[in-house]
Amino acid sequence: MHPARELSTPLAPAPWQRTALGANLLAADGGLGVTIFEEMTTLAVRTGAINLGQGFPDEDGPVEIREAARAAIASGANQYAPGKGLPELREAVAAHQERFYGLAPDPATEVIITTGATEGIAAALLAFAGPGDEVLTFEPFYDSYGAVIGLSGATHTTVPLAAPDFMPDVAALEAAFSVRTKVVLLNNPHNPTGAVFPPAVLQRVVDLAGRHGSIIITDEVYEHLTFGVGHTPVATLPGAAGRTITISSAGKTFSLTGWKIGWLSGPEELVAAVRTVKQFLTYSSGTPFQAAIAKGLALPDDFYTGIASALEQKRDILSAGLRAAGFDVFTPQGTYFVNVGTAPLGITDALDLARRLPELVGVAAIPVPVFCHPEGAERTRSLLRFAFCKKTNVLEEAAARLATLRGRL
Incomplete structure (x- = not known):
């Protein structure tokens, strides 16, 4: 075999492939996929949906x-x-x-x-x-x-x-x-x-x-x-x-x-x-x-207690809309993410629902199975994650949209 050809056919995955595989970005055929964040953001932009998928605030810091x-x-x-x-x-x-x-x-x-x-x-x-x-x-x-x-x-x-x-x-x-x-x-x-x-x-x-x-x-x-x-x-x-x-x-x-x-x-x-x-x-x-x-x-202590208090109120606004949608809401004790179960809606595939949500109600989320190995993905296949680190009026609108989900399914 030509030496150059031999070098281009490694016996083990290359470092970039191990990286992609570890992040669930390597397809079975060895092709490189896009992150779920990119996919959901693209869907949100195309449909005009409120993007509660990727976890970043929409307000500047102090x-x-x-x-x-x-x-x-x-x-x-x-x-x-x-x-x-x-x-x-x-x-x-x-x-x-x-x-x-x-x-x-x-x-x-x-x-x-x-x-x-x-x-x-x-x-x-x-x-x-x-x-x-x-x-x-x-x-x-x-x-x-x-x-x-x-x-x-x-x-x-x-x-x-x-x-x-x-x-x-x-x-x-x-x-x-x-x-x-x-x-x-x-x-x-x-x-x-x-x-x-x-x-x-x-x-x-x-x-x-x-x-x-x-x-x-x-x-x-x-x-x-x-x-x-x-x-x-x-x-x-x-x-x-x-x-x-x-x-x-x-x-x-x-x-x-x-x-x-x-x-x-x-x-x-x-x-x-x-x-x-x-x-x-x-x-x-x-x-x-x-x-x-x-x-x-x-910064003084009241800054730190204030950011947690404000975020807790935002959590509760979004959670109310998610409950009205029919989800099983698992109230978080920290971070700025809330997870929900889709089973009460008769849906067991959160990835499929995540791809439909932007068109259905104008809100984007992230399916939890993407954060797991295959066995864990099966265990969490009915879970969705929503970010609530957004402006209050944005969350109120998202909650109102989500409340219509049951009637649109």
């Missing part, structure tokens, strides 16, 4: 943070930030962790700034997981988790979360761990289900991770968006601090998703390993935005 970014640009903060991030933002992250949770990471050695939480997660996974390892997540899982686990060459194992409360079964959790479980990637509050895991559940994860020598990477980007329950950082639990990387970002808290400013903290030796990978991804980014977010993290 004016004082935006003005701080403008001032930073005007003052010349337009070149590379240090690879670890601006000192003032690392100090602000450390102060935030102490103020809200009693944690005291050293801003010089135990905090780094990333290009959004997404880069922090990717850098941490690539730093610690590889072929022969297993990475454990709950299922459904945020799609980028599967993509980066696939890229790393590690095996993605899951523990199911089932409606109505989306809590893991303890026996299933214990059975999912093995001698190969290198990393536990935990999202709390949880996207896409809206679950907030109580300390007892989190402590069980910590104990199992300790028993198996696993590193915990915890994605806490919705930490300030909880309703009636508090957020418990994994790193605060007994046995967790020495093995936990904590990740968060400005996007969800401050409604500034386009700025892509994230951060992670943890023990110095773990953070140093992540930084080794991170510096060869983006090196650094968002210099004027970093300076502005440092000011945002110092």
